[in-house]
Amino acid sequence: MYRSHYSKEISKTEYNSTVTVSGWVEDIRNLGSIAFLILRDKKGTLQLTILKKKTPELFERLISLPRESVISVQGLCKENEKVRNGYEILPDSVDILSIAETPLPLGVVDKVEADFDTRLDNRIIDLRKPEVQAIFKIRSAVLAAAHEYLRSQHFLEVHTPKIIASSSEGGTDMFKLRYFEKEAFLAQSPQLYKQSLMATGLDRVYEIAWYFRAEEHNTRRHLNESTAVDIEMAFIQDEEDVMQILEHLVHAMWKRASECREELDILKKTVTIPTLPFIKVPYDDVVDKIQQQHSPIQWGVDLSTEDERLLGDIMKKDGIDFYFITKYPLESKPFYTMPDKEKYSRGFDLECKGVEVSSGSQRIHDVALLIERLKACGLDPKDFDAYLKAFRYGMPPHGGFGFGIERFLMELLDLNNIRECILFPRDRSRLTP
RNA sequence: GCCCCGGUAGUGUAGUGGCCUAUCAUGAAGCCCUGUCGAGGCUUCGACUUGGGUUCGAAUCCCAGCCGGGGCGCCA
Numbered sequence: 001m002y003r004s005h006y007s008k009e010i011s012k013t014e015y016n017s018t019v020t021v022s023g024w025v026e027d028i029r030n031l032g033s034i035a036f037l038i039l040r041d042k043k044g045t046l047q048l049t050i051l052k053k054k055t056p057e058l059f060e061r062l063i064s065l066p067r068e069s070v071i072s073v074q075g076l077c078k079e080n081e082k083v084r085n086g087y088e089i090l091p092d093s094v095d096i097l098s099i100a101e102t103p104l105p106l107g108v109v110d111k112v113e114a115d116f117d118t119r120l121d122n123r124i125i126d127l128r129k130p131e132v133q134a135i136f137k138i139r140s141a142v143l144a145a146a147h148e149y150l151r152s153q154h155f156l157e158v159h160t161p162k163i164i165a166s167s168s169e170g171g172t173d174m175f176k177l178r179y180f181e182k183e184a185f186l187a188q189s190p191q192l193y194k195q196s197l198m199a200t201g202l203d204r205v206y207e208i209a210w211y212f213r214a215e216e217h218n219t220r221r222h223l224n225e226s227t228a229v230d231i232e233m234a235f236i237q238d239e240e241d242v243m244q245i246l247e248h249l250v251h252a253m254w255k256r257a258s259e260c261r262e263e264l265d266i267l268k269k270t271v272t273i274p275t276l277p278f279i280k281v282p283y284d285d286v287v288d289k290i291q292q293q294h295s296p297i298q299w300g301v302d303l304s305t306e307d308e309r310l311l312g313d314i315m316k317k318d319g320i321d322f323y324f325i326t327k328y329p330l331e332s333k334p335f336y337t338m339p340d341k342e343k344y345s346r347g348f349d350l351e352c353k354g355v356e357v358s359s360g361s362q363r364i365h366d367v368a369l370l371i372e373r374l375k376a377c378g379l380d381p382k383d384f385d386a387y388l389k390a391f392r393y394g395m396p397p398h399g400g401f402g403f404g405i406e407r408f409l410m411e412l413l414d415l416n417n418i419r420e421c422i423l424f425p426r427d428r429s430r431l432t433p
Numbered sequence: 434g435c436c437c438c439g440g441u442a443g444u445g446u447a448g449u450g451g452c453c454u455a456u457c458a459u460g461a462a463g464c465c466c467u468g469u470c471g472a473g474g475c476u477u478c479g480a481c482u483u484g485g486g487u488u489c490g491a492a493u494c495c496c497a498g499c500c501g502g503g504g505c506g507c508c509a
Contacts, residue, residue, distance in 0.1 A: 031473090032466040047470075066461090082468060103443040103461050103479095111471060112445040112459045117501065172508065189509085215507060216434065228509060305505070356509065404509030418509090429501070 002072045002095070008043035010087060015079045021046060021089065022072040022097075024128065026109055030063045037062055039073070040108075040128070048073060049080075049088040058091055068100035068108060068125070116417060123424060123433055134263035135420060139409055141263075143208065145256035146229050149249055155204040155231060160193035162186055162210055166383050173214040186212035189402055194232035195336065195363055196390035198398040206231040209402075218428045220417045221355065223406060225426035232400035239338070239346040239362040242399040243324055246350055246358060247278045249403070250322065257412055269413055274322045278350070282327040289314055300343075302332045312354015321411075325349045335377040336370065338362040338399070346399070352411040360401025367391040 004020040023041035037048040052059040065071070075091035106114050106122035108129055119126040126132055147157070163179060164187045174185040187193075190209045197205050209230045215222070229249065236242060251274065258264075258271040281289075290297050290307050293314070297307055303325075315323055326348045330339050333347040338361060340346050347361035364370045370391060371381045381388065406421040419425035424433055 027470085029469045029472055030466090031469060034467040034469080036469050036472090038470075049468080051467075053467090080468090082470090084470065105443060107444065107460070109471090110444065110459060114444060115502090118444070211509065213508075217505090217507070218503070219505085220503075222508075226509060302507085358509075402509065407509050 002097075003041075006043040007039070007041050007046040007085070010046070010077060010085070012079075014077045015087060017077060018074060018092070019077045019089065020072065020074045023070070024108075025065050025067055025069045025071060025100075027067060028063055028065065035059060035063050037065075039071070044085075044130075046085055047083050047088045048075065048091050049083075050091060055091065058094060061096070062091070062094060065096070066100045066102045068104060068128075069096065070098040070100075071096050116419070120419065120425065120430065121433070127423070130266050132420075134260075134266045135409065135413065135415070136423065137263050138257055138260050138413070139405070139421065141256050141260050142253040142409070142412075143229075143405070145252045146208075146249060149252040150206045150229075150231065153204065153245065153248075155206040155233075156202055158194070158197065158202075158205045158207050160187070160190040160197075160207060160209070162212070165386070173216075175212050175214045188213055189228070190230050191336070191402070192384075192387045194230055194400060195398065196387060198232055198234040198365075199390040199393065199395045203235065204231070204233045208405075211402075211404075216428055220419075221407070221410070223418055223422060223425055223427060226407075226418075226422070227405045229403040229405060230400065231403075232398060234396040234398040236362060236397055236399050239326075239348055239360070239399055242360050242362065242401055243280070243326075243348060243350075244277075246360065246401050246403065247276055247322075247324075250274070250278075250350070250358075250408075251276055253408070254412065267413060271412065278322045278324055279320060280324040280326045280348075283325055283329060283344075284327070286311055286325055300329045300331050302328075308351065308356065309354045312351065315351075316353065321353050323351055325351060333361065335373045335379060336361075336363045337373075338364050339369075339373075350401075350403070352408070355407060355411055357407045357411060358401050358403040360399065362397070362399035365391065365395045365397050367395070 001020055002022045005014065007021065010019060021039060021041065023039045026038040026040040026045060029036045033052045035050045037050065038045050039048055050059050050062055072095040073089065073091045074093045075089040077087055077089050079086065080088045104125065106118060106125045108125060163184050165184060172188050174188055177184050177186065189211050190207050194205055194207060207230045209228050211226045211228055213224055231245065233242065233245065254271065255273050258273055264271060286303070287297055287299055290310055293310050295307060295310055303311070327340060327344050328347045329343055330337065330345040333345045338346040345361065348359070349356050350358040364373060367388060370388065374381045374384060406418045409415070409421040410418050415421060419427065
């Protein structure tokens, strides 16, 4: 047995008894006849105290270990107020499981900061840092909350194909790949498939989906491979039904994040749960607000990054982090978006502190209108035969959204680079690790 | 796709034409030290992205390549 306790699980009940602990050698402070070895595991660190006089052979073996080697130690746990944890372990036997090479390409507890690029090149070692692990522990927690919330609302978890035949929604560039004798693409989103599923009677589906986008962007907010919570729901009255699910989902995730005390402490973050419902600002009002700030904006186009930020600042002054932008002009939304009156649509974005974290809409369910909109968007309905088929044999009114997980985490934790929120980021130039 | 910026030991940096046999920190190797927790002290090791050019002289200036960062557009 390699482990009877994690570092943080040891308390008064274990004092004066033998425990087995395992982990990485974070640091060794050798004072000559006494040495202190800091051992790190998933939950934190603990101190081994080794006396040369008492265990000379163990002493020599341990003090010569390179940092970040992996060991398992059995020893007596003694209370000691001088030590941070309140206890220390006096080893009786040691199992050296793996010896780390030196020098480390990236220090886990070095006093010098490494560039983000160096950290990513050595992500496995970077991920040993508690503040990096905290992000992924929170990520796991908020996704658990998302699953729980959506299931409580009778959403069925599905998985749609990521290798697809044709340019799906248009807009973004897709990664092309060889599929035996055919050409295929990596899906930019599950959009067309989750919509198709609305014709099956499953009514409410969600997917933790991968998005692949071949855009050559090079910013702190974009990835070429990212994840999202994607949902689609049928028999909706209008896009309001969809927004209601979205705001409750965000609320549930934000709330769960606020319960991750240990991780938030490590990151020195406090999370304030937003209040529901989120306010809704129609696109026309957004244009007014931005024009009042003397920023030229043309009606009909999507907001520029600058405009989004400007709006974020305006909302921030009123203490608002989350807000919907609703009733977008039809021309700024994809072909499947339900029109509203002449020029408008039933499409919306959810913004967080001036950054778009989700976008959704009521969709068109009438096949004739859908074909008309495809053409109006310069697309060829023939390319969408498989998709359109789903609409020909009974398709209820429906809508949904995609909610970017990395974007969300980035805003939740005020991280300044989206790559912090994904284990192994894929960007314009990074394909390894 | 357009536009800016950068590349010096394992890591992070100083150095803007000669004072560079390249600074400091961290790290690594070794020695001393019985209460460290950013341990301390001493010794040693280790680097100018590549190729051209300018110049008496290039880490430093110019050109090209390679690698990287960022902004915009687009979007999550």
